[in-house]
Amino acid sequence: MKKLLLSIFVLAVVFSCSKDDETPIPECTVPGNLQVTNISQTSVTITWESSNADSSFILEYGESGFALGTGTIVNTTSTSYTINNLAANTTYDYYLTANCGNGNESDPTSVRSFTTLFxxxxxxxxxxxxxxxxxxxxxxxxxxxxxxxxxxxxxxxxxxxxxxxxxxxxxxxxxxxxxxxxxxxxxxxxxxxxxxxxxxxxxxxxxxxxxxxxxxxxxxxxxxxxxxxxxxxxxxxxxxxxxxxxxxxxxxxxxxxxxxxxxxxxxxxxxxxxxxxxxxxxxxxxxxxxxxxxxxxxxxxxxxxxxxxxxxxxxxxxPSWEDTANFTLEERARAYFDVNCAHCHQPEGSCGTETLLDLRYETRFNETSIYETRFSILTRIQNQIPDYGMPLIGTTIIHDEGVALILEYINTL
Known part of the structure; x- marks a missing residue:
């Protein structure tokens, strides 16, 4: 009788263990709906969704083309992660795996990419x-x-x-x-x-x-x-x-x-x-x-x-100094003076205390002293003698077309 009871007990244990071994392990599903937001020069936020209960996640990333397993690996329990200390204007690859515990991991997501801002x-x-x-x-x-x-x-x-x-x-x-x-x-x-x-x-x-x-x-x-x-x-x-x-x-x-x-x-x-x-x-x-x-x-x-x-x-x-169709000779010459000369030849410019010339476009003609200094203007814009020819700085050759415009204009005064 004792042997019979022992046999029944052993069979019960074996049967019970067999039932335990047949309990299915829940599938660890792949994270979905991956999104990249808040991209800056040095950081990015990655978010995703997961239907797994109590799972963690493995995020791996690296510069585009890195070999999987050689990138930077991050473990997190959250469904979002902000990566910092990235290089600007650089493309990165990344993928995600869910970890459901006890060695139960999902398949990895497909490799995705993002590029940081310039x-x-x-x-x-x-x-x-x-x-x-x-x-x-x-x-x-x-x-x-x-x-x-x-x-x-x-x-x-x-x-x-x-x-x-x-x-x-x-x-x-x-x-x-x-x-x-x-x-x-x-x-x-x-x-x-x-x-x-x-x-x-x-x-x-x-x-x-x-x-x-x-x-x-x-x-x-x-x-x-x-x-x-x-x-x-x-x-x-x-x-x-x-x-x-x-x-x-x-x-x-x-x-x-x-x-x-x-x-x-x-x-x-x-x-x-x-x-x-x-x-x-x-x-x-x-x-x-x-x-x-x-x-x-x-x-x-x-x-x-x-x-x-x-x-x-x-x-x-x-006015455009070259536009003969839409502007008068005076308008074109005054525009040329304004851009090429007036930064120095105005009351507040570097030559303001040395000359009466005021070559700003908005200055009325009778206040410019163009007429009074016309002979000096003609001589100096056609000359490259250091400290005498105009402009004093920024050119080493004479602007033939510009000089021709100023000559034509001054000869009408």
Missing amino acids: PLVVAEFLPNLSELNLFEGDLENLRPSVYTYEYDLITPLFTDYAHKQRLIALPQGSSMVYQNDGLPEFPDNTVIAKTFYYNVDEQNPGLGKIIVETRVLIKIDGEWQTGNYKWNDAQTDASYTTDGHVVPLSYTDTEGATVNLDYEIPSNTQCFQCHNKSNIITPIGPKLRNMHFNNQLEDLIGDGMLTNVTNLSELEAL
Whole structure:
């Protein structure tokens, strides 16, 4: 009888264990509805959904193309995770696995990707131009950052026939404030950059550029500061400099002739001489009247970069010095004077105490002293003698077309 009871007990235990072994393990389902939000230059938040009870999650990520298992691994019990300390303008891959415990893991999700934002423009004079983040990709392509606005001028300043790329970068969430048709009020940490270059062959611009310098203005604590970046021969970057430099270069002009030029990069002292207004550094080019074409101001207003404009149609545009069809000889000559000469030749400019000339476009003719000094003007704009020829700074050759315009105008007075 005892043997029978023992046999029954053993069978019961075996049967019971057999039933336990047959209990199904719940499936650990793959996380779903993965979303990427709050992307910045250095961080991103990943969220997901899970139908598993009491599960944790394994998140692995790395720069695009990393081998699975070699990335950064994060364990979390939450259905969201913020990754920090990422590199800007970089694509990352990631995938997720649910861990339901006791070695029960889901299949991994498919590999997903995200790209961090391009770095913000840096409002600081750093050793290399590339560190300011004004451009995307290879610097030599001069492709502006998404955080800059590329603009042009109706009547530009002449600099030895150099081409110029002009950029404005405002701090995020700020704007230029309209005051009148001159300069707007710029917020602190505004960066204005102008890059000077020549096409290797003006008849075939696709052959490449000779980039010489990038001049930079930065508004720091309410005051503008100037700095220059001299491009290296490889055209891969430019170095900060406060000194003047002479850069010999050669290119083919629009007529097919070879032009040899000793291009002069101004020193910081020379930059101040032109940008000086009552001993305060001031931008020269981006006056609203000189930007009022090709819908540039409309674009700035639409993008929230220019505010306080009540009626744009009332803002007078500066004439184009080359537009003979729509502007008079006087209007074109006065516009040329305004852009090329008036930053020095006005009461608050560097030459304000040395001459009666006031060449600002808005100055009435009888207050400009153009007529009284006409012979001096004619002599000096046709001369390259140092400290005598005009302009004093920024050119090494005479602007033949500009001189012809001024000669024609003055001969009518």
